[in-house]
Amino acid sequence: ETGVTQSPTHLIKTRGQQVTLRCSSQSGHNTVSWYQQALGQGPQFIFQYYREEENGRGNFPPRFSGLQFPNYSSELNVNALELDDSALYLCASSGVGGNGYTFGSGTRLTVV
Amino acid sequence: GIQVEQSPPDLILQEGANSTLRCNFSDSVNNLQWFHQNPWGQLINLFYIPSGTKQNGRLSATTVATERYSLLYISSSQTTDSGVYFCAGGRPNQAGTALIFGKGTTLSVSS
Numbered sequence: 142e143t144g145v146t147q148s149p150t151h152l153i154k155t156r157g158q159q160v161t162l163r164c165s166s167q168s169g170h171n172t173v174s175w176y177q178q179a180l181g182q183g184p185q186f187i188f189q190y191y192r193e194e195e196n197g198r199g200n201f202p203p204r205f206s207g208l209q210f211p212n213y214s215s216e217l218n219v220n221a222l223e224l225d226d227s228a229l230y231l232c233a234s235s236g237v238g239g240n241g242y243t244f245g246s247g248t249r250l251t252v253v
Numbered sequence: 254g255i256q257v258e259q260s261p262p263d264l265i266l267q268e269g270a271n272s273t274l275r276c277n278f279s280d281s282v283n284n285l286q287w288f289h290q291n292p293w294g295q296l297i298n299l300f301y302i303p304s305g306t307k308q309n310g311r312l313s314a315t316t317v318a319t320e321r322y323s324l325l326y327i328s329s330s331q332t333t334d335s336g337v338y339f340c341a342g343g344r345p346n347q348a349g350t351a352l353i354f355g356k357g358t359t360l361s362v363s364s
C-alpha cells in the first residue's frame with residue numbers, strides 16, 4: 142500500500158507566474174483534497190475532487206484550480222502568483238465519508 | 254462556518270510528563286480527527302474519533318460529540334512527541350468531506 146506522494150517538495154516562483162503541484166493518492170482512495178498552510182496556521186481547505194469532479198471548494202479565488210485524473214491523482218494549479226501564496230501546500234486522500242484521511246509531505250512554495 | 258478552537262496554544266513539558274490537549278467546535282461535526290505535524294511538515298493521522306474513546310499506545314482521545322469537544326491525552330511524553338497537534342472536523346456532504354482545522358497546539362518535550 143503506497144501513501145500520498147507530492148511533487149515537487151520545494152519550489153521558488155516569481156510573482157505573476159503560474160505553478161502546478163502534483164499529488165498521487167493512496168491506493169484505494171478516490172477522493173483528493175488540497176490545503177494551504179501558511180506559517181504558524183492550521184491548514185485551510187482549498188478544494189476537493191471526487192471521481193474527477195470538484196466536490197467542494199473553500200474560500201479561494203478562481204486562479205486556484207485543479208484536476209483529478211482517472212487514476213485519482215491530482216494537480217493544483219495557481220495562476221498569477223502573489224506573494225501571499227507562499228505557503229506549504231498539502232494534498233490528502235481519503236476514502237468514503239472522510240475516514241482514513243492521509244496527507245502527503247507537502248510542497249513548500251515560495252513566491253518572490 | 255464551523256470554528257475550531259484549540260488549547261493550550263503552546264505546551265512545554267519534561268520527558269515523562271503527561272498532557273491533555275483540548276479542541277472545541279462551534280457546531281456539530283461528525284468526522285473529527287487528530288493529527289500530529291512533525292518538524293518536516295508531514296501531517297500524521299492519529300485518530301479518527303467522531304465520538305467515544307480510542308487508545309493507541311501512549312496516546313488516547315475522547316470526543317463528546319453532544320458537547321462539541323474532544324481531548325487528546327499524551328502519557329509519558331517523549332522528545333519525539335514534539336511538534337504541532339491539530340484537531341479537525343467537518344460535515345460530509347457540505348463541501349464534500351473538507352476538514353476545518355484549528356490553529357494547533359505546539360508541544361515541546363525536552364529531555
